[in-house]
Amino acid sequence: MRENPAGEVSKNAILLERGGFVYKTMAGVYDYLPLGYLVLENINKIIREEMAGIGGQELFLSAMQGMARWSKTKRWSDLSGIMYRLKIENFSVEDHYESEIGLATTHEDAISEIAAKTVFSYKDLPQFVYQIQTKFRNEPRAKSGLIRGREFLMKDLYSFHANEKDLDEFYHVAGEAYKRIFSRCNLVTYVTEAPGGTFTEHFTHEYQVLSDAGEDWIFFCDSCQCAQNKKISPLKDGANCLNCAQGKIILGRSIEVGNSFKLGTKFSQAFGLYYSDKDGGKKPVVMGSYGIGPGRLMGTIVEIHSDEKGIIWPDSVSPYAAHLISLNADGQKVYAAMLDAGIDTLYDDRDDKTAGEKFADADLIGIPWRVVVSEKTLAKNMIEVKGRAGNKIELMPLEDFITKVKKS
């Protein structure tokens, strides 16, 4: 799209819609088009690798869940403001298999019910399961593009432990995995102490990325990177950091890209999730829960890695490695050679667009390398190469470019 979409105020939504990555079905509800799905799957691949690396097993839980399940922790009423419920027209009473159904806002309840039927002994612990699944939440303000959705993907990890000590250890391991995920997405995160919310009376931890597009405020130290959510923090802007005694405390807007909760035994007690310990005693399983929104992560990457012309994808999540543009010349041979060399390439061979339009689209779409083939470059047996993030335009043989990309 040449123009900004009507009604969008957030940078990530504007760039992602204009670039053909997503389509807005309604406020807070986006479709991933093929280009956007490639980015999403690159992000999901990073998440899956890191989850597998800490022993996570993937599963896939349903969105539809009956009132009885949600009522065990009183969440049927607690979440009524944001939980969508189903109504069915034209149906006779005997077809109503459950009188009331809600769409999952999170899955602690579901996984606790399942664990209660599969975990019996200390030998069954610990266990770590995760999914990448759609959540539904009736958010009153959904104006931040992919950062706040009414229907959105979430990676949620749940851990089950014999005791608090084991939870504490894994909580740290999961936190390290989270840091690796965000770092691989080229995001700097502040591990931020935050209020417990409905889950726990202890601190929870949020993974915050500094950005004016954020909906949160955090106090963070510019030296040791310790941070607290403003909602719970006694800190003040400009104060000295008491943690490292070196840095200054700064108040900044931020986007929460992940969070983690020590659930303790709240859900296990509600769902009868007990295990037999070595001594034969019956004890409640201790749980943790850890969330990342892959779509929100995609939106955050766009907020951070973009300029006035468009997106600047990090290599790790870019939909393609290179964007090949032919200008009144046949780029097919170069395209084939790039594919042969294993360089994932988007080929713009449109013959009804000007060079300026093609360059503008390449800047908007934001693939790391732009490669141009024209009669001039072909005559010299060269290609023209420009990195999306920089300004330098270089003529080089295709082989040199292939070597360059493989190294980066």
Next chain:
Amino acid sequence: MRENPAGEVSKNAILLERGGFVYKTMAGVYDYLPLGYLVLENINKIIREEMAGIGGQELFLSAMQGMARWSKTKRWSDLSGIMYRLKIENFSVEDHYESEIGLATTHEDAISEIAAKTVFSYKDLPQFVYQIQTKFRNEPRAKSGLIRGREFLMKDLYSFHANEKDLDEFYHVAGEAYKRIFSRCNLVTYVTEAPGGTFTEHFTHEYQVLSDAGEDWIFFCDSCQCAQNKKISPLKDGANCLNCAQGKIILGRSIEVGNSFKLGTKFSQAFGLYYSDKDGGKKPVVMGSYGIGPGRLMGTIVEIHSDEKGIIWPDSVSPYAAHLISLNADGQKVYAAMLDAGIDTLYDDRDDKTAGEKFADADLIGIPWRVVVSEKTLAKNMIEVKGRAGNKIELMPLEDFITKVKKS
């Protein structure tokens, strides 16, 4: 689970629940547990490979969709019996961004609206896009396990063409891809002429697998494999086949594992999906739609490939290649060697189960190869190998087994 789950009548649900592949959240709504998710992803991988092979690009569309969209083809009212709608409690009027929202039963409407904003010229055609996404349908009778769900995964492919001839050609290409998908899942399918339903007045095609668990009846030829759905067929059981003049027509129960529809211009006209042809004329895009339920496919595989002891997974979709059992012996070295050799192995090292229990579980879970390590086999430097489908038990060196599996 040792016992059959209460309330289940379908074989696939009973075996999949007992084997720990799925968990039943409510009638027609199943969670995929880690073991089941592995099978599901193997099926999805086959589907994705075949979709990519015919030029399909993957995307991901939302479940939530407003009444306005559904109303363009009158489907808001036509589908009211099976479409779940959302209601929200405790919310003020200004929060209601759309007065009425339905959960997608299918996505023809969504994709047509999107295509209308991205397809303009004959140069933009043809296009093939698909997704693997959750559908929601309020099915009155959901007693067939994974074969009929209220919330279920569907792979839906949509094709966009300049004319009927191009659709016809791709319709054939997609059909061949479908046959390869089912064949790779070890299923024999009958390409069955079926009624048009709400989409078209022409025949559509269903991919039917003969099974007593099916909800359909088809007439099929035992020689040329041509078939018609009983609903539209003038054929009779025992008649001679008029198509090949050699076979007999047989009436059989069957499971529909896939279908394809020539949508024509119904949706493109409703959503203003027109393109400029070479001659400058404005024409409606001609569409096709093609569905496969990966979960239903999983259920069907279980119906077909199982015996009184449990599931017999085809190699292509099995969650693991081998099931290693240690009997009062340390199988860790053999396990490590199998993993080193690239054999995906499930290792049953439980020390509180009898050999009989472990064998019964292996038969239930249905992994193609069972490998047993005991003091006796270790003393001989051998392992005991049994194929799930056969009865032969063989002693062999681990290396021979590795060679055997790699060949199969």
